Amino acid sequence: MFDVVADIFGHFIDPRKRVYVGYLLFSVLIAIVWLIFFRGKSLNNSVKILFDKKIWLSRSSRADFFIFLINRCISILISPVLITQMVIATAIFYWLHGITWLQSESLQHVAEFIIMFSFTTFIFLLDDFSKYWVHRWMHKWPVLWALHKVHHSAEVLTPLTVYRTHPLEGIVFTIRGTFTQGISIASFIFFFGNSVDLFTVLGANVLLFLFNTAGSNLRHSHIGIRYWSWLENILISPAQHQLHHSVDIAHHDKNFGAALAIWDYMFGSLHHSEDVESLRLGVEEDDRNFNKLSTLYFSPLMEIFYIMSRRANTIYSKLRSITR
Amino acid sequence: MQNIGGELKGFAMSLQTGKYNLGETGTKLNRLIGMGPLLMNASQVTGMNSSGEFLKDEGSGWGEYKLHMLKVQKLMIDAFQVKARNKDKLSDMSNLAEKLGGSNSSEND
Numbered sequence A: 001m002f003d004v005v006a007d008i009f010g011h012f013i014d015p016r017k018r019v020y021v022g023y024l025l026f027s028v029l030i031a032i033v034w035l036i037f038f039r040g041k042s043l044n045n046s047v048k049i050l051f052d053k054k055i056w057l058s059r060s061s062r063a064d065f066f067i068f069l070i071n072r073c074i075s076i077l078i079s080p081v082l083i084t085q086m087v088i089a090t091a092i093f094y095w096l097h098g099i100t101w102l103q104s105e106s107l108q109h110v111a112e113f114i115i116m117f118s119f120t121t122f123i124f125l126l127d128d129f130s131k132y133w134v135h136r137w138m139h140k141w142p143v144l145w146a147l148h149k150v151h152h153s154a155e156v157l158t159p160l161t162v163y164r165t166h167p168l169e170g171i172v173f174t175i176r177g178t179f180t181q182g183i184s185i186a187s188f189i190f191f192f193g194n195s196v197d198l199f200t201v202l203g204a205n206v207l208l209f210l211f212n213t214a215g216s217n218l219r220h221s222h223i224g225i226r227y228w229s230w231l232e233n234i235l236i237s238p239a240q241h242q243l244h245h246s247v248d249i250a251h252h253d254k255n256f257g258a259a260l261a262i263w264d265y266m267f268g269s270l271h272h273s274e275d276v277e278s279l280r281l282g283v284e285e286d287d288r289n290f291n292k293l294s295t296l297y298f299s300p301l302m303e304i305f306y307i308m309s310r311r312a313n314t315i316y317s318k319l320r321s322i323t324r
Numbered sequence B: 001m002q003n004i005g006g007e008l009k010g011f012a013m014s015l016q017t018g019k020y021n022l023g024e025t026g027t028k029l030n031r032l033i034g035m036g037p038l039l040m041n042a043s044q045v046t047g048m049n050s051s052g053e054f055l056k057d058e059g060s061g062w063g064e065y066k067l068h069m070l071k072v073q074k075l076m077i078d079a080f081q082v083k084a085r086n087k088d089k090l091s092d093m094s095n096l097a098e099k100l101g102g103s104n105s106s107e108n109d
Ligand SMILES: [Zn+2]
Pocket: A151, A220, A241, A245, B108, B109
């Protein structure tokens, strides 16, 4: 029993997860400093704003909490079934050895520091880049949007909203992670041999650690911290992600990035932050009650079934008109 | 490499003439190892003629040979539960994978 509870809440004490207590504490500190020095609030008021009951006890954030619990249980149950990054890594590793003009361990004499630096940076960049594209597809393809809508149905944002995810979308994310890790591990061990290693702080990739201590949890919060315009071309500010959650059509399909804004900049989906206090968050297009758990879990499945059967119908009638 | 490969052939032969029947694992080992190591000029001993001279032939190339060696490594680990794995690439990879902390990420942006 204790094991199950530890498994479910383990993310809060794992520095490789965004909701690690240390990162949450840093986010609180950053928010309070920002409210005092940039919004001219008193300390007392800042704390009141930050822990606003209307936000934390709202229907939306209560739903977040239950989704977190349910998804953790599902993930513990299905994780042994999903393929691991080692399967992908081994396959790619063998495949690289089969390419005759590639010399394995041809770079093994490079200084260890450089190898570690390259690996740490490469895996962070590949991870962030693939997150950008998967997120973009989540918005573009109707079947995936039916799933991702669960995340966007949040009407208020708290750090737990990061877990407001349909389980099927979670599987897509896991496959993405499996491939990025498999590719990085296999190619680096192939070319650099066994001195490949990761620079870590508290066991987490140092770059991920920096991103998280810099207040990554505030992107899912009502604290609309904005960066300088030039910095918002490089890093996604909390306000930029909050804008991604806005119902306003002008804000649709903007700021898909996770840590870095450079992908949005490069592929034309960047939107600089605005004063987000007036933003309305959520999905406007339908009137389902997305704070009901049964709706959150089952209506995306029905929507996907509907999309699929409509497509099958179109194909069927096209075929009929051809054969007639 | 030549020496190691030669020793490997000897090792595989001694495994197969030992008291355990290797069955399928033995067949796979023979196929992967060949008659002997790949020589520096990328040729490999493929047999022996009637007067007892080795016949050599174009080997499979270094890339493929290394790949075969890797598969031998994996086969030995799986079939004999090899514990001492000094320069085992696959264990390097799984150490790294462990360090990265699993790919099971439900974090959504
Ligand atoms: Zn979000």
